[in-house]
Amino acid sequence: MVRQLVRFLKMAAIIARCRSAGLSGFPSTRPMCFSFIAPVRSSSSFTSGSWNGRGRTTATQGSCIDHSGRRSGGPSMSAGAAVLSSSTKKKVARPAGAAKLESIDFNPSASSSSFTPVVIMHGLLGNSRNFQGWGAKLVKSLDQERRVFAVDMRNHGASSHHDSMTYVDMANDVLGFLADKGLSEAVLIGHSMGGKAAAMTALLHPQVVKGLVVMDIAPVSYSMVDATNWGETQKIIEAIHKMPLEGVTSRRDADELLAKDIVDPALRAFAVTNLDKDPASGGWAWRINIDAIQRSMGVLAQFDSGKRHQEEIDGRLKGGGRGDGDADELGAYKGDALFVAGGNSRYIRSQHLKEIGKLFPRFVVSTIKGAGHWVHADNPTETLRLAKSFLDRPELG
Numbered sequence: 552m553v554r555q556l557v558r559f560l561k562m563a564a565i566i567a568r569c570r571s572a573g574l575s576g577f578p579s580t581r582p583m584c585f586s587f588i589a590p591v592r593s594s595s596s597f598t599s600g601s602w603n604g605r606g607r608t609t610a611t612q613g614s615c616i617d618h619s620g621r622r623s624g625g626p627s628m629s630a631g632a633a634v635l636s637s638s639t640k641k642k643v644a645r646p647a648g649a650a651k652l653e654s655i656d657f658n659p660s661a662s663s664s665s666f667t668p669v670v671i672m673h674g675l676l677g678n679s680r681n682f683q684g685w686g687a688k689l690v691k692s693l694d695q696e697r698r699v700f701a702v703d704m705r706n707h708g709a710s711s712h713h714d715s716m717t718y719v720d721m722a723n724d725v726l727g728f729l730a731d732k733g734l735s736e737a738v739l740i741g742h743s744m745g746g747k748a749a750a751m752t753a754l755l756h757p758q759v760v761k762g763l764v765v766m767d768i769a770p771v772s773y774s775m776v777d778a779t780n781w782g783e784t785q786k787i788i789e790a791i792h793k794m795p796l797e798g799v800t801s802r803r804d805a806d807e808l809l810a811k812d813i814v815d816p817a818l819r820a821f822a823v824t825n826l827d828k829d830p831a832s833g834g835w836a837w838r839i840n841i842d843a844i845q846r847s848m849g850v851l852a853q854f855d856s857g858k859r860h861q862e863e864i865d866g867r868l869k870g871g872g873r874g875d876g877d878a879d880e881l882g883a884y885k886g887d888a889l890f891v892a893g894g895n896s897r898y899i900r901s902q903h904l905k906e907i908g909k910l911f912p913r914f915v916v917s918t919i920k921g922a923g924h925w926v927h928a929d930n931p932t933e934t935l936r937l938a939k940s941f942l943d944r945p946e947l948g
Contacts, residue, residue: 641735641758642730642735643726643729643730643734643735643759644726644730645726645727645730645731646723646726646727648713648720648723649723649724649726649727649728650704650705650706650710650711650713650720650724650727651710651711651727651731652702652703652704652705652710652711652724652727652728652731653679653702653703653708653709653710654679654700654701654702654703654728655679655680655682655683655686655700655701656698656699656700657686657687657689657690657698657699657700657701658690658696658697658698658699659698661696661697661698662696665695665696666695666696666697666948667697667736667737667738667761667762667947667948668697668698668699668700668732668734668737668738669689669697669698669699669700669737669738669739669740669942670700670701670702670725670728670729670737670738670739670740671685671686671699671700671701671702671740671741671745672701672702672704672721672725672739672740672741672742672745672746672748672749673701673702673703673704673707673742673743673744673745674742674743674744674745674746675743675744675784675788675844675851676707676787676788676821676822676825676839676844677704677707677742677743677745678703678704678707678708678709678824678825678838679701679702679703679708680701680708681701681742681928682701682927683701684931685927685931685934685935686699686701688931688935689935689938689939689942692935692939693939693942693943694939694943695942695943697942698734700728700732702728704721704724704744704745704748705720705721705724706839706840706843706844707825707838707839707840708838708839709838712840712843713840713843714843714846715843715847716840716843716844716846716847716850716851717847717850718747718748718751718850718851718854718855718856719751719755719856721748721751721752722748722751722752722755722756724748725737725739725748725749725752725756725759726752726756726759729759735759736758736759736760736761737759737760737761738760738761738762738763738764738941738942738947739752739753739760739762739763739764740764740766740938741764741765741766741768742766742767742768742925742926742927743766743767743768743898743924744768744851746765746766746767746768747765747768747770747851747854749763749764749765750763750765750768750770750854750884750888750910750911751770751854751856753884753886753888753911754856754881754882754883754884754910755856755881757884757885757886760884760886761886761947761948762886762887762888762889762941762942762947763884763886763887763888763889763911764888764889764891764937764938764941765888765889765890765891766891766926766927766934767891767892767893767896767898767899767924767925767926768898768899769890769898769899769900769903769906769907770854770906770907770910770911771854771903771906772852772853772854773852773853773898774852777897778897779896779897779898780897780924781852783818785848785852786812786813787812787813787818787822788841788844788845788848789812789845790809790811790812790813790822791809791822791825791837791841791845792841792842792845794808794809795808796834796835796836796837799826799834799835800835801835802823802824802826802835805823805826805835806819806820806823809822809823825837825838825839826838855881856881881910883909883910883911883912884910884911884913885912885913886913887913887914887915887941887944887946887947888907888911888913888914888915889914889915889917889937889941890907890911890914890915890916890917891916891917891918891919891926891934891937892916892917892918892919892926893918893919893922893923893924893925893926893929894918894919894920894921894922895921895922895923896922896923896924896926898924899916899918904916917937919933919934919937
């Protein structure tokens, strides 16, 4: 009884400090407070703090964490931003071989030197137009005026085509984009493939990433049999790759051809948005670099910093996790990271939290109930609210 009373009194003191700090809820109005004496079992909605590998999360003793990750009575999340701030004024050099990324600028009149800009990165087979409405609403919702861009990733949309397509390549593309725009840093928001690319950028180039929002993907490997829709995605890529374009006179023709291999009409409709009419020949062609994408599916399924990329691209390695030889390649990103999971998706699962916590120790996971893998399309209001709450925090600048 005495121990329980002591524990209760300690927790009451922590909660009192939380309330006195005036923490704003993210995404709930009530902060989550926990210490080593009161570990909290991870929920399907939120996890934060350091992961101890036994299905629980704990935070620094005496600290209070709300759903934005802010702490009182312990180290502030702004400390992560302070770690990154010393190099934010350095000019970004364009890496050799970086793709030329085309983009939508949602707020071109905003000063790029006042508040940290935002770069939105789409998923596989997508393009910047997937976020056209969402990005415009984000700009209007923010408390501070920011530049907000949505980019076409390499081999997608109007961006340049390249034979290689690794997450290291895409991280370098982000550096190239920042250099082209005269920007020294940005908050990255990425969905699916774009989320992995954003995460890799933060790990390899933390000096340019002020904050990270990852939509429905984890920094792990996926396979054909892991209960996600990765296997279905690979089948879609194979169907597109083998589809003959001769005789295609409209997107409806393409849809009918793809129907043999892709049953879901919504997925077919999404795929054929990548078809464009060639004004020179009058025929139809893929805007995406389908050959490079098809060759790179092995590496896109995984998450490592490059030791095995060529082997994967050559098609000799189709799945599996990061090898032991890759473990020392990726350090931890010390900035703030928000992972947004779809409640009906399987891409972020409890088994992934240990790896997320190892690479992104200042993370929060928020689940949107009823949303699938395309969380920003299934529930744009909630994803906007979460992004706004993350971006409006003063430590992001």
